[in-house]
Structures are given as structure tokens and as C-alpha cells.
Amino acid sequence: CAVKVTGSEVTAHCHNPHSRTDRVRLHVECARWWDVDSDGAPVDAAPARGVELTGRCWKEVGSAWVSHRPG
Template sequence: MRLSRSLASVTAAVCLVMSLPYEAMSHARVREPGAAPSELFGASCRSKVTGSEVTTYCHNPYPRTDGVRLHIECDRWWDLDTDGPEVQAGPAQTVRLTGRCWKEVRSVWVSHRKLAR
């Protein structure tokens, strides 16, 4: 009986610690001397594929400008994949990116690049 009670206590304690949010467990982390604090960066993007056309909206809620590019991989072997031009998404700005394939779209993704302030 005593073994099962102590095991239950340990199990409950482990479950409690594992369920804490990451921020609560990371407060004791020590930063390297001279290391810059982490910077929030990156526009959030949502893409919509309609037939062979792709439309993506990227919104940048952060103070640093984000250079976003739309990349489209087409399904057919003879259809050319495209990498769109880089568009600057400034602070609190939403940009629209478009592209297409001749036939079906296999995949779509957006790349991000930190631009000078």
C-alpha cells in the first residue's frame, strides 16, 4: 500500500510539472553574456488555392520589416514551379502575393527574410 501511495504522489508531481507552460519552466534559464534578447519576427501568412491560382495574404504584427516570397510547386512534371518576387511587409502591414500553375498546384509555401529597419 505505501509503495503505491508514494508512486501516486511522484506521478502526480511529474504530471503537474509536465503540464506547466514553457514560459513558466524557462524562467531560470541563464542567458549567455553579450547575447541579444530574442526578437519577435515573422509575418503570419494564409494561402488559398483555387484551381491553378494561389492567393496568399501575409500580415506582419511586429516592428521589423519582413521580406516574404511566395513559392509554388506545380503537380505536373512539365509545369514550371515558381518563386515569386520578394515583397516587403512592413510593421502592421498586410501584403497580397499571387501566383499560378498551368494545371494543378502541388504545394505552396512562403519564405521570410529579416530586412533592415
């Protein structure tokens, strides 16, 4: 997946090149201690298909990543 952070917003574009469904999930850790971190809902990426995941913080994003699990 390609993860892009723009200010307080995160966008991840994931493409599944495999022959089985891949379940992907976006995780966002916010930079400020009072800003709420988030774990997005799992999304199924069908074989040879792509999905877009989005998340955000109120202020700056500290880090963001995508986890994968076979669907």
C-alpha cells in the same frame, strides 16, 4: 501567412505584426512534371501592414508556401 489554392491559382495574405520589416516570398510547386514551378519576387511587408502575393500553374498546384526573412 494564409495560403489559399483555387484550381491553378495561389493567393497568400501575409500580415506583419512585428516592429521591423518582414520580407516574404511565395513559392509554388506545380503538380504536373512539365508545369514550371515558380519562386515569386520578395515583397517587403512593413510593420503592422499586410501584403498579398499571387502565383499560378498552368494546371494543378502541387504545393505552395511562403518564406520569411527580415527585411
